[in-house]
Amino acid sequence: MGRLLSTALLVGFLALVGNGSAVAITITPTVDGTVRDGLTSPKDGIPDAAIESSVVQALDVSRPTSPFEDRGIIEFDVSGVANQPVNLILPVFGSMGPFPFTVDVFSYTGDGLLTLSDFNQGTLFTSFSFSGESNVVVDVTSAIADVLLAGGTFAGFNLQFAVPTNIELNGPFVAFNSLEIGDRPAQLDVVPLPAAIWLFLTALSGMGFLGWHRKRIAEATT
Ligand SMILES: [Ca+2]
Numbered sequence: 428m429g430r431l432l433s434t435a436l437l438v439g440f441l442a443l444v445g446n447g448s449a450v451a452i453t454i455t456p457t458v459d460g461t462v463r464d465g466l467t468s469p470k471d472g473i474p475d476a477a478i479e480s481s482v483v484q485a486l487d488v489s490r491p492t493s494p495f496e497d498r499g500i501i502e503f504d505v506s507g508v509a510n511q512p513v514n515l516i517l518p519v520f521g522s523m524g525p526f527p528f529t530v531d532v533f534s535y536t537g538d539g540l541l542t543l544s545d546f547n548q549g550t551l552f553t554s555f556s557f558s559g560e561s562n563v564v565v566d567v568t569s570a571i572a573d574v575l576l577a578g579g580t581f582a583g584f585n586l587q588f589a590v591p592t593n594i595e596l597n598g599p600f601v602a603f604n605s606l607e608i609g610d611r612p613a614q615l616d617v618v619p620l621p622a623a624i625w626l627f628l629t630a631l632s633g634m635g636f637l638g639w640h641r642k643r644i645a646e647a648t649t
């Protein structure tokens with residue numbers, strides 16, 4: 428066992444030396460935009476327009492004259508992700524108060540396309556509140572894992588205002604890639620686990636299994 432342990436430590440050390448500089452991978456959207464219900468058609472829960480634009484907009488206006496709702500839709504190709512921590516980075520800009528606003532984030536298995544049906548996609552994953560400008564970071568590791576487990580390629584996020592507002596056109600909204608906050612796109616940051624850690628964990632679990640197996644044999648022979 429002593430030799431096994433020292434071998435495992437050596438393998439781990441060599442791998443750390445060789446792969447110590449794991450770099451985070453950035454995934455930009457495959458498709459992003461807004462699906463709208465209302466404004467030029469009735470706001471009735473049935474979406475009327477899909478608007479492809481990197482300035483993803485979420486907005487829910489309840490005013491009687493022309494109520495409408497925009498839901499922000501963004502989908503990423505996550506086929507290269509495997510058991511890794513993933514953060515969704517959302518540069519957020521709200522055009523006017525009263526702040527704060529709460530946005531619900533729904534996650535779903537996407538198709539890489541912006542369609543009317545995306546309006547009703549997803550299950551509630553989390554919510555965040557913001558005031559003015561902010562760079563929201565959402566840990567979406569489990570959402571991505573669910574997509575991959577289901578055999579999906581695209582992870583979709585549907586952004587909705589938690590509560591309708593009664594202010595005028597153009598606000599409030601959630602905008603990504605907006606000029607107001609330095610033209611930064613929404614993205615996924617994938618943090619790869621260094622190969623060294625995998626090797627080390629594999630070696631450790633192998634030793635644990637050997638120890639358990641030997642204990643079983645010892646118990647069986649007594
Ligand atoms: Ca409608």
Ligand SMILES: [Ca+2]
Pocket residue numbers: 502537538539540541542545583
């Ligand atoms: Ca879609």
